[in-house]
Amino acid sequence: MRVDLPDPRSVLKAMLARFAQSAGVSEGDADDRSILVEDARLYRREWLRNAVRIPAYVTVVLDKGKQLFTTGTGEIRDISLKGARLVNLRLKKASLPLVPFHLHLRFKGKRYDGIEARCVPRRFVLGDVPELGVQFVDLWVQTGASPNKRPRKRAK
Numbered sequence: 001m002r003v004d005l006p007d008p009r010s011v012l013k014a015m016l017a018r019f020a021q022s023a024g025v026s027e028g029d030a031d032d033r034s035i036l037v038e039d040a041r042l043y044r045r046e047w048l049r050n051a052v053r054i055p056a057y058v059t060v061v062l063d064k065g066k067q068l069f070t071t072g073t074g075e076i077r078d079i080s081l082k083g084a085r086l087v088n089l090r091l092k093k094a095s096l097p098l099v100p101f102h103l104h105l106r107f108k109g110k111r112y113d114g115i116e117a118r119c120v121p122r123r124f125v126l127g128d129v130p131e132l133g134v135q136f137v138d139l140w141v142q143t144g145a146s147p148n149k150r151p152r153k154r155a156k
Contacts, residue, residue, distance in 0.1 A: 047080035054079070054112055058089065059104040062097060069097050074132075076107070083119065083135040096121075103134060114142040 054076040060069040072091035076084045084105075107115040116139075123133030 047082045049078040049080045049085075052076060052079050055108040056086075057106040057108060058086070058091065059106075060091065060096065061102055061104060063100040063102060069093065069101060070095075073108075074105075076105070077131075081136075083122065083133065084117075086132040086134060087129050089130065089132060102137065105134075116140055116142060 056074055056076055057071070058074045059071050061067065062069050070091045070093040072089060074086045074089040077087050078085040086105075102118055102120050105117045105119060107113070117136050118138040119134035119136050121132055122135045123131075125131040125133070
């Protein structure tokens with residue numbers, strides 16, 4: 001079975017023409033059309049994502065009182081300089097708190113040993129595979145520490 005896909009440039013050109021028409025810009029106004037292109041660029045991602053499959057230990061901590069809520073494991077599927085997408089979360093408590101919380105991630109595997117992150121939830125997706133989008137607040141690498149040793153508190 002063969003599926004013919006349209007040329008991406010022609011699709012983009014058609015979308016831009018429809019956008020220009022809805023904005024009231026005529027075909028001959030090249031300067032105004034370039035403004036539309038600049039506007040379209042505003043919706044680009046701030047940081048590029050990298051598709052990965054990195055297992056991680058997950059700790060959920062309540063913001064008020066820094067109380068431990070639950071622990072478990074998950075898998076990082078996409079990662080960027082700003083955040084990550086977590087899937088396959090397996091937490092001891094099968095829930096997340098309704099009060100503000102943050103997550104502590106500790107990457108698993110020989111290649112990622114010592115990489116840890118403190119992050120806040122930004123997006124929840126329920127579906128066949130529930131996902132949790134997180135934004136990094138702090139990201140660091142521990143060197144020479146055993147993987148079972150908890151990180152020391154840093155001075156503020």
